[in-house]
Amino acid sequence: MKLSLYENISNVFINHAFDILSQLNLDENSLKALSVLSKNDRKRFSINKSIPHFQALGIINKLLDKNILVLEKSQEKPAIKNKRQKVKKELRSYIVQDKVVFKNHGLRFFFYFIYPNLSLIVSNKTEELLGIIKINLENYQSLIxxxxxxxxxxxxxxxxxxxxxxxxxxxxxxxxxxxxxxxxxxxxxxxxxxxxxxxxxxxxxxxxxxxxxxxxxxxxxxxxxxxxxxxxxxxxxxxxxxxxxxxxxxxxx
The missing domain is CATH 3.40.1350.10 (Trna Endonuclease; Chain: A, domain 1)
Structure with a gap:
């Protein structure tokens, strides 16, 4: 019998949420970083607001090394500095940043919906979790x-x-x-x-x-x-x- 989308989500992600976490074998800050990057603008340094700066760089490099994330290189050309031309105030601390992409879209789904709502799974409130997914699925799909x-x-x-x-x-x-x-x-x-x-x-x-x-x-x-x-x-x-x-x-x- 062919299962519905949400039955498949339950079988693949919700029922095996803690198995997925166990297989990833990542520390708490790495998991937090993936959760943030699944939803925000994906810029390389964007997790610095959620995780101490000195740890953030190492976390991103580790996730790249593990092939969980891959780089999307910026197409912006760095500004040519001219001593005679004053840099605009808003650009003085601006850095050109690459973005990061989840190598596996299923893993992004996990960190977009499942990881932030593990407490609902523990409390056996899977219908509430599925409701959250239904409401926000279009936003998730837009990047794909x-x-x-x-x-x-x-x-x-x-x-x-x-x-x-x-x-x-x-x-x-x-x-x-x-x-x-x-x-x-x-x-x-x-x-x-x-x-x-x-x-x-x-x-x-x-x-x-x-x-x-x-x-x-x-x-x-x-x-x-x-x-x-x-x-x-x-x-x-x-x-x-x-x-x-x-x-x-x-x-x-």
């Missing part, structure tokens, strides 16, 4: 959707890899700039259609970066507004979940 969109776009563009971009001022989900060819994109995994406002925000980000993209790309779980589709610009690509059949067909081929 972003990774899928990167793979999708890389294959469509016939390039090795599509990246994300982040700096002090903005974050861009999809970023590719090589050999005078530039693509910027946004990904929305929401139960509502994308409107033109998202495209305008993306164009403003392009101005902030001082780039002129050859293509803008929008991915949407629920499609696009009539206005955006009716007035679609020539350098704009729009994709929905239906278009992901291309990835399945490509893998089967």
């Amino acid at each position: 959707f972003e990774f899928l969109c990167k793979d999708f776009l890389a294959k469509k563009l016939k390039v090795e890899q599509v990246f994300s971009f982040w700096n002090y001022y903005c974050e861009i989900d999809l970023y590719y700039c090589e050999n005078n060819f530039c693509v910027l994109g946004e990904v929305k995994f929401k139960e509502r259609k994308i409107c033109k406002n998202i495209l305008n925000i993306l164009k403003n980000k392009a101005k902030q970066l001082q780039v002129q993209p050859n293509l803008y790309v929008l991915f949407s779980k629920r499609g696009f507004s009539k206005e955006l589709v009716a007035n679609k610009e020539r350098n704009l690509l729009l994709y929905t979940l239906e278009d992901f059949k291309f990835l399945i067909e490509d893998n089967n081929g």
Whole structure:
């Protein structure tokens, strides 16, 4: 008999939560770091707010060595220092940071939902835990959707890899700039259609970066507004979940 999503979650994660912890064999601060990184912006030094700085660096390096985390390199170019030009106040303590990614998405699910709620499992309140998962599942899935969109776009563009971009001022989900060819994109995994406002925000980000993209790309779980589709610009690509059949067909081929 085919089990439902939530029956599978119970069987794989909830019923074996303490077995998973035992197999990981990590100290409390490492577990705490993984819980924080499963939900926040994933920047390498972001756990410094939760864990003493001198321990945080060692923890991240250990988790990278164990192949639990992998690095997502920043595409931001370090600012060229000019003695004659005063550094903006907000940038004086700013450092370019890589991000970290869970090597295994199932493990990220565990630290996103299960580890912070172990007390509910101990108290046999599994239905309450499943309720928390149902309410927040879309937020969890949005990052996975972003990774899928990167793979999708890389294959469509016939390039090795599509990246994300982040700096002090903005974050861009999809970023590719090589050999005078530039693509910027946004990904929305929401139960509502994308409107033109998202495209305008993306164009403003392009101005902030001082780039002129050859293509803008929008991915949407629920499609696009009539206005955006009716007035679609020539350098704009729009994709929905239906278009992901291309990835399945490509893998089967």
